[in-house]
Amino acid sequence: MRKLLLLADEAIAQGALDGGLSGVYAYPGTPSTEITEYIQASPEAKEQGIHCRWSSNEKTAMEAAMGMSFVGKRALVCMKHVGLNVAADPFMNAAITGVNGGVLVLSADDPSMHSSQNEQDSRYYGKFALIPVLEPSNQQEAYDMAYNGLELSEKLGRPVMLRITTRLAHSRAGVVRRAPKAQNEMSAPKIDRQFILLPANAKKRYANLLDSQAVYEQSSSESEYNRFEDAADHSIGILACGIGYNYLMENFPNGCPYPVLKIGQYPLPRKATENLLATCDKVLVLEEGYPIIEELLKGYTSKALTINGRLDGTLPRQGELTPDLVGIALGVKQPIETPIPEVVKMRPPALCQGCGHRDMYEALNAVLNEYPNKRVFGDIGCYTLGALPPFGAIDSCLDMGASITMAKGAADGGLFPSVAVIGDSTFTHSGMTGLLDAVNENSNITVVISDNETTAMTGGQDSAGTGKIESICLGLGVPKEHVRVFVPLKKNFEEMTRIIREEIEYNGVSVIIPRRECLQTLKRKKK
Amino acid sequence: MKTDIILSGVGGQGILSIAAVIGEAALSNNLYMKQAEVHGMSQRGGDVQSNLRISDQPINSDLIPLKSADLILSLEPMEALRYLPYLSENGWIVTSSISFKNIPNYPQEADVINEIKKVKNHVLIDVEALAKEAGSLRTSNIVLLGAALPYLGLPEQYIEDAIRSIFARKGEEIVKLNLKALRAASNK
Numbered sequence: 001m002r003k004l005l006l007l008a009d010e011a012i013a014q015g016a017l018d019g020g021l022s023g024v025y026a027y028p029g030t031p032s033t034e035i036t037e038y039i040q041a042s043p044e045a046k047e048q049g050i051h052c053r054w055s056s057n058e059k060t061a062m063e064a065a066m067g068m069s070f071v072g073k074r075a076l077v078c079m080k081h082v083g084l085n086v087a088a089d090p091f092m093n094a095a096i097t098g099v100n101g102g103v104l105v106l107s108a109d110d111p112s113m114h115s116s117q118n119e120q121d122s123r124y125y126g127k128f129a130l131i132p133v134l135e136p137s138n139q140q141e142a143y144d145m146a147y148n149g150l151e152l153s154e155k156l157g158r159p160v161m162l163r164i165t166t167r168l169a170h171s172r173a174g175v176v177r178r179a180p181k182a183q184n185e186m187s188a189p190k191i192d193r194q195f196i197l198l199p200a201n202a203k204k205r206y207a208n209l210l211d212s213q214a215v216y217e218q219s220s221s222e223s224e225y226n227r228f229e230d231a232a233d234h235s236i237g238i239l240a241c242g243i244g245y246n247y248l249m250e251n252f253p254n255g256c257p258y259p260v261l262k263i264g265q266y267p268l269p270r271k272a273t274e275n276l277l278a279t280c281d282k283v284l285v286l287e288e289g290y291p292i293i294e295e296l297l298k299g300y301t302s303k304a305l306t307i308n309g310r311l312d313g314t315l316p317r318q319g320e321l322t323p324d325l326v327g328i329a330l331g332v333k334q335p336i337e338t339p340i341p342e343v344v345k346m347r348p349p350a351l352c353q354g355c356g357h358r359d360m361y362e363a364l365n366a367v368l369n370e371y372p373n374k375r376v377f378g379d380i381g382c383y384t385l386g387a388l389p390p391f392g393a394i395d396s397c398l399d400m401g402a403s404i405t406m407a408k409g410a411a412d413g414g415l416f417p418s419v420a421v422i423g424d425s426t427f428t429h430s431g432m433t434g435l436l437d438a439v440n441e442n443s444n445i446t447v448v449i450s451d452n453e454t455t456a457m458t459g460g461q462d463s464a465g466t467g468k469i470e471s472i473c474l475g476l477g478v479p480k481e482h483v484r485v486f487v488p489l490k491k492n493f494e495e496m497t498r499i500i501r502e503e504i505e506y507n508g509v510s511v512i513i514p515r516r517e518c519l520q521t522l523k524r525k526k527k
Numbered sequence: 528m529k530t531d532i533i534l535s536g537v538g539g540q541g542i543l544s545i546a547a548v549i550g551e552a553a554l555s556n557n558l559y560m561k562q563a564e565v566h567g568m569s570q571r572g573g574d575v576q577s578n579l580r581i582s583d584q585p586i587n588s589d590l591i592p593l594k595s596a597d598l599i600l601s602l603e604p605m606e607a608l609r610y611l612p613y614l615s616e617n618g619w620i621v622t623s624s625i626s627f628k629n630i631p632n633y634p635q636e637a638d639v640i641n642e643i644k645k646v647k648n649h650v651l652i653d654v655e656a657l658a659k660e661a662g663s664l665r666t667s668n669i670v671l672l673g674a675a676l677p678y679l680g681l682p683e684q685y686i687e688d689a690i691r692s693i694f695a696r697k698g699e700e701i702v703k704l705n706l707k708a709l710r711a712a713s714n715k
Contacts, residue, residue: 005554007564030566114565171563171578171589174554243589250588323592336593338612341642343634344605349538349573350629382571389631459566 003174013038015146020181022073023051025061028458029080030115031169032108058083072187095129102153111320121289135242225264237280244286247326282306356516359488363496379403381423401430425455428465439477452518482510529582530680536602538570552689666708674712
């Protein structure tokens with residue numbers, strides 16, 4: 001069979017489809033977006049009626065996936081690492097209820113923060129929820145883990161996490177497909193009152209989750225993704241998680257001279273881990289993200305043992321691993337001075353020429369320059385680039401939706417003018433409830449919902465609120481005369497600045513909606 | 528064989544279209560390949576790169592180690608220089624000579640070109656002029672790929688076949704145009 005050339009994201013999508021998937025639920029977020037996009041573009045998925053529309057946010061996605069599981073079908077829910085914070089409530093509690101149909105929770109971490117606010121490690125969430133976590137080292141494993149993971153979840157009766165990082169998510173390689181499995185038929189939950197987390201029942205379910213930990217450890221011990229490769233030189237033992245394994249082997253083209261325990265499924269397989277610790281003089285832990293395993297091992301055994309990794313400086317505490325960093329940690333490479341010629345300048349990303357956000361920022365800056373104490377609370381999207389020159393227009397970027405609530409809190413504290421800038425998709429993701437808070441207290445804030453009718457930063461996915469933004473604001477109680485719409489274009493500069501000035505001067509909640517379609521989506525439509 | 532290639536350019540220039548041709552060539556000839564791409568924020572006019580590795584043996588790392596790339600293939604001259612620490616001692620830089628200026632502090636073009644000329648093995652080509660000559664400015668990326676043919680470690684036939692297969696659905700005219708563009712640099 002000819003291999004398919006797939007990103008790991010796409011391999012996961014294909015693996016889930018072939019593994020009997022009935023629905024994917026997700027909100028776009030780099031580096032996880034391509035999974036859902038692949039399923040949306042798959043003719044086979046369409047033919048079989050696999051659910052694949054975007055959700056409003058990661059929490060609604062996770063909950064909908066649990067609904068699909070409730071009726072016995074298999075669901076995949078996808079998000080970037082910080083999206084799991086949004087979905088944390090249903091995620092943690094889904095571990096207590098357990099599943100009926102299999103649920104695979106895909107969380108894509110972004111060490112080195114290529115496109116994110118932090119580099120949090122989702123494996124902590126897996127451990128926090130006490131559920132098994134899968135972590136592939138290559139694209140084929142990514143496919144296999146999605147293919148088998150749905151069934152594993154069903155067999156264990158819990159959601160299973162699939163954790164990847166940017167480097168693998170956005171790297172392509174050849175992948176071999178397996179025989180497609182049929183979707184599940186509808187079926188009722190098998191355990192009595194499994195999904196009702198009233199305290200009396202939740203206690204039973206939690207006790208059951210705790211009892212299951214030994215089963216998960218056993219599953220890890222038997223897992224094909226955890227493998228011990230012995231070698232002659234026991235002066236170092238290496239525990240290599242996920243793609244850390246690739247960087248290790250890159251340094252030893254003719255085979256690693258040290259024993260290696262390759263990890264692809266957590267919790268750690270206890271016997272194999274203890275064996276590595278017992279038979280090697282010291283252990284080097286290679287893990288992408290936080291030093292979760294290194295920390296664990298340091299308290300894992302009574303034997304006085306040296307554990308090297310990110311905590312003791314053998315590897316950097318921050319940022320993603322590279323073959324060079326791993327080579328230096330192993331002593332087979334020397335640090336290389338990196339002579340990039342001086343003539344090379346930074347080339348940061350920027351808003352596209354002609355983008356509506358540019359016109360919005362120009363008008364906003366023009367008006368706000370009249371106020372000495374102005375502050376603008378930003379949000380997550382292309383318009384976050386308004387923080388950079390030539391605009392320097394925003395003072396914050398915390399998390400999805402925080403522009404409105406931070407502006408409210410700052411206004412509560414006495415700031416005037418207090419302005420929020422948020423995009424349409426981010427507004428429906430997490431901004432609506434904050435706007436309701438502001439309306440309920442008639443906070444003196446001005447909210448700019450810069451509407452380009454798409455989720456632009458991640459590549460132009462459908463935006464849940466397209467065509468509904470004004471009605472949502474009115475429904476939440478913003479006065480009709482203070483919901484103002486204009487088209488952000490240079491020729492409308494007078495109108496834009498007049499409206500912005502009027503609404504800043506209005507003492508209460510006002511919403512300004514500059515609306516013009518994203519140039520990138522427009523260009524694609526014209527093709 | 529084993530070839531490690533760094534593709535570079537500015538977000539939107541289309542480095543991934545070049546990667547797609549090389550990828551097709553590798554996969555349809557049962558070679559191993561790994562190709563790490565950059566998606567997301569950087570695509571908005573920032574610097575972008577892709578690590579492309581081809582081999583007849585299984586490949587471990589998705590990333591190319593420092594000082595080991597056989598080829599830097601760049602759609603923009605300053606962007607070619609950004610990845611110099613990855614170039615192996617005998618590696619080649621093949622780059623478009625045309626600057627893409629979307630930053631206020633872009634250096635003097637002559638300084639950039641001089642810096643490239645300091646690299647032992649380099650090919651600087653005016654891809655736009657050659658693409659126009661071949662029949663369409665839209666074939667610029669294929670012109671650049673053509674200039675790199677001697678350094679890919681793949682038979683040229685593989686690349687020609689890949690172009691045929693990738694452009695087939697756009698019609699025979701487009702296939703011919705791109706094959707002509709592929710030859711544009713070597714005919715000089």
